[in-house]
Amino acid sequence: MNLKRLKTLSRTTICIMQLSCFLSLAQTNTDHLKTINTSLFDEILKMDSLLFSAYNNVEVDKYKALISEDIEFFHDKNGLINSKERIIESLKKIAKAKKNTSYTITRKLVKNTLEVHEIPGFGVLETGLHQFIETSEGGKRSITQAKFIHLWKKQNRNWVITKVFSYNHQPVKKKVNPDKKAISLTHKQMDTYTGDYQFAPKFVLTIIREGHKLFGLAQGDKIEIIPYAIHKFLIARDNSKLEFLIDDNDSVIGVEMQTKKGTMKAKKITNK
Structure with missing residues (x-):
């Protein structure tokens, strides 16, 4: 196994461990x-x-x-x-x-x-x-x-x-109190975030909207994500931060997740 392939495998393994609490294939x-x-x-x-x-x-x-x-x-x-x-x-x-x-x-x-x-x-x-x-x-x-x-x-x-x-x-940690942290977004704004985000070849995060709330799909669960600033969200389960990345045209092109184990980025691959 060459060094480049070994590094790729190592990164994939770390990603699998870090995403186990949040990411899954629906x-x-x-x-x-x-x-x-x-x-x-x-x-x-x-x-x-x-x-x-x-x-x-x-x-x-x-x-x-x-x-x-x-x-x-x-x-x-x-x-x-x-x-x-x-x-x-x-x-x-x-x-x-x-x-x-x-x-x-x-x-x-x-x-x-x-x-x-x-x-x-x-x-x-x-x-x-x-x-x-x-x-x-x-x-x-x-x-x-x-x-x-x-x-x-x-x-x-x-x-x-x-x-x-x-x-x-x-x-199980206490959820964020939306009344203290949340800001209001329109349905149109929320819909710009929905879609699939690929962190690794077999790990895709799906963001969906239900009514006035956004959720991330994770191992059969729906984990609410709560907006506290434009493009910035808190994961209700553990208060980890999620920031959607935009391009020069203000289109959502990816997401960055900050956890205790570090920062991970994913590219948006589909819209919902």
Whole structure:
């Protein structure tokens, strides 16, 4: 491998790492939705809702009925729990804390992140992102987001969860307060920014407008970008800065994103 190719590969690798929180190909989710078994997807979505409705409302018996006797729970902070009894005891502790203190915890599935993959002869693999919103003594509130994998098995016509992987736990930062930072733009001004911006051969950022707001597509999520000056925006998730680049004719030709890891530029390749 020559030096020039090695440098190119290195730049691409760095770009992949830096863009993992924001950039994605919208086509990934589109292809998944085209091939998915809609009926099975709806069934597992319902099971997910039942499982975490029981968790959020601390309904121990309902929660217990949805967990296999040979459950294995892999957690990147707490390690392996391979005892159904221990899992149920943890839920009982939450119930006690909710009853005796002001502590609350609620699990929320992140919209448009759920994927369902059938495992013939066994069951279903469910993947996605979820958040846990905790409120402790004094009203202090925190949100943690994590990736998850659930392995469901159908036993006697009933679904039970046999394996859980919960990993990549990260705190969710507070969003920008638009009332303090935002400026007003017309729909015409906003539409000049919409389109696809290519950071790397396989990494394209898509900017769309919905009503009076602009969003960037990222791994199935829509992350709001908030204007604080002409051509300058804040990314609502972490307050990173996004500046659209213009030419001498005042046409948008690219975008520059400033993050804690550095500055990245992308060329505008299509309009929306």
